[in-house]
Structures are given as structure tokens and as C-alpha cells.
Amino acid sequence: MTIEPALASRAVLPAGAVGGIAMMLLGTLLFAMNDTVGKWLLGAYTVGQLMLVRSIAGLCVLAPAIRRAGPEAFRRAPHPRLQLLRAAFSTLEASLFFWGVSTLPLAEVITYYMAGPIYVTALSPLLLGERVGWRRWTAVVAGFGGVVLALHPSPGTLSPGALCALSGSLVYALFLVTTRKLAGVPGTVLMSGQLLTSLVFGGALVLAYGWTPPGAVDLALMLLLGIGSLAGNLCVNHSLRLAPATAVVPYQYTLILWGMLFGYVFFGEVVGPLTLTGAAIIVISGLCLFLREQHLQGRPSRPTMP
Numbered sequence: 001m002t003i004e005p006a007l008a009s010r011a012v013l014p015a016g017a018v019g020g021i022a023m024m025l026l027g028t029l030l031f032a033m034n035d036t037v038g039k040w041l042l043g044a045y046t047v048g049q050l051m052l053v054r055s056i057a058g059l060c061v062l063a064p065a066i067r068r069a070g071p072e073a074f075r076r077a078p079h080p081r082l083q084l085l086r087a088a089f090s091t092l093e094a095s096l097f098f099w100g101v102s103t104l105p106l107a108e109v110i111t112y113y114m115a116g117p118i119y120v121t122a123l124s125p126l127l128l129g130e131r132v133g134w135r136r137w138t139a140v141v142a143g144f145g146g147v148v149l150a151l152h153p154s155p156g157t158l159s160p161g162a163l164c165a166l167s168g169s170l171v172y173a174l175f176l177v178t179t180r181k182l183a184g185v186p187g188t189v190l191m192s193g194q195l196l197t198s199l200v201f202g203g204a205l206v207l208a209y210g211w212t213p214p215g216a217v218d219l220a221l222m223l224l225l226g227i228g229s230l231a232g233n234l235c236v237n238h239s240l241r242l243a244p245a246t247a248v249v250p251y252q253y254t255l256i257l258w259g260m261l262f263g264y265v266f267f268g269e270v271v272g273p274l275t276l277t278g279a280a281i282i283v284i285s286g287l288c289l290f291l292r293e294q295h296l297q298g299r300p301s302r303p304t305m306p
Helices: 014-041 047-076 080-101 106-113 116-127 134-151 160-181 187-209 216-242 245-267 273-297
Strands: none
Touching (some): 014 080, 014 216, 047 080, 106 160, 106 245, 106 273, 116 273, 134 160, 187 216, 216 245
16 A cells, blocks of 8 residues: 655756656555555455465566666675564555455545654654654644544444554554665665565465455456556655655645545545544644654754754
8 A cells, every 4th residue: 555665866856846746646646546456356355365466466577676686686785684574564564454444444544554654753762763852743742633533433433444454554654664774775675575575474364264266357456456556656766856855745645635536436435524634634744744854854963853
């Protein structure tokens, strides 16, 4: 589902701002379409089957880049244990997303996941050694309030699907933290690791819960899950090469709008007012955090983020 942090260099070319925004919007649309296809397929197939086939497709598409990188790039990549942990987080958050959307509205699960950067800020003092000032803590508290509103907890709403979605968003935050700590590792190495881990995990689930033979159309859609995810990340990375992050990253929140539209069109899902309010608070909090961090990163004299 989720939008991964860019693994490419972020050259700032203001003249390409329009192109960068267009690529970000296209990447977000591809992610939303991918999520919709996944939810559609879950009506007939297990999460393990989707994870297995999508990882095979992703590895096939990534094969030329793996060949160009060569085995030396993988042997020399630093922090192998942290790479493995990141791959495990990636596999787990994707699986929890699929389990979540199997019973919850698409936009609702996406809303939980878009709170990932808020969790990252809350965890950064402990896991990244960063200082978080009162402005960002205020945004974090507001963001958590938005999550509570979106979850609207009650004995009837705390379903296994809701718990999967909420847990998945927390694991996604840990995935973002480990990705930040592995900033020096080539993107091909990171992507290969998470796809291989997903392949093993999906295969284990298929052995445990069985395989339902798909038709030609469904098999094509399963393969599209892996291709669409890579294509979405390619668009996001390219957008960050064309334009400043401050110009393009806010447009990732259109993923919630696409989730609402596709959820209504394909599954007849209507998001309630509490979820809408919570989503709005999460978006505003996330944007405030992002803009504040961009402002602080522009101060080279400060080694930590106050």
C-alpha cells in the first residue's frame, strides 16, 4: 500500500515543480489503484497468495537493476541486520494492510497508515536520538487525536480488522525509521531485501492456508500488485528529483481522497463523519510536522532537530 520514502537523491530543480507535482500525483494514484486491486482480490484469495505473487512480480521487474548492481553491491551494503529488520517491517505492514482492508473501508485503513510520519516523530527521540520541540509535539498530540477519532473506539468498532490496520500503521512507522537509518544503502539492495522477505512470508502463508488457483485475469491483477507498487515508488522518487520536497510531498495525502472515491465506486463504502474529521486532523498534523522539519533541516548550524 504505502508510499515509501525516496531512495534516490533529491536534487532540487524549482523549474520542474509542475512536473514533480504531476509525478507525485501519478504515483499516489498508482498506490491507490494498487490498494483497490488488492482489496478486490481479497474477496477470493488469501493475503499469503497476494504477497507471494506480488513479490515474484516485483523481483522480475527489479531483476535488471539487480543484475546491474552485481553481487558486490549486496555484499558491501552496511548494516545487514538492520536491513533484515526493515524488510521484516515492510512485509508485516503490507500484510496487516491487506488484512485490514479485507474487513474495513479502504479509505479508513489508508487514513491510519497516513499517520505513520506522526508516529515517526513521536519515536524519533528514542530511536533516532533527535530532539522534538513543543511545536512538533503539539502536532503529534493532535495527530494522535485524529487517529482516535478515525478509529472511533467502542466495543463494536475495535474489530480484528481495525486492530490490524492500527498495528500496521505502527509497523509502517518503524519501517520508516529503519529506512531513515539506512539512508546510505542503495535502493536496489533495500527493495530486493524486502521483496525476498515478502516472498518467503507469502510462501509460508500459502503452505499454511492453501492455494486457490486463479483465473487468467486474477493472476494478471496479482502480478499487477507488484508492478504497480514499484511503478508508484518510481514516480514518487522521480518527483523528488524534479522539485523540492516541500512542493510535492504534501500531495501524497491525496491518497486518502482516492481511497474514498475508489472505496465508494467499487465497494459501496461511505466513510463516516468521525473518520473524515480524524483524517483531516491527521493530514493537517502531518503537513505541520513536514513543514517544520523542512524548516529545521535548512539550518546547517543545528546538528539535531530542536
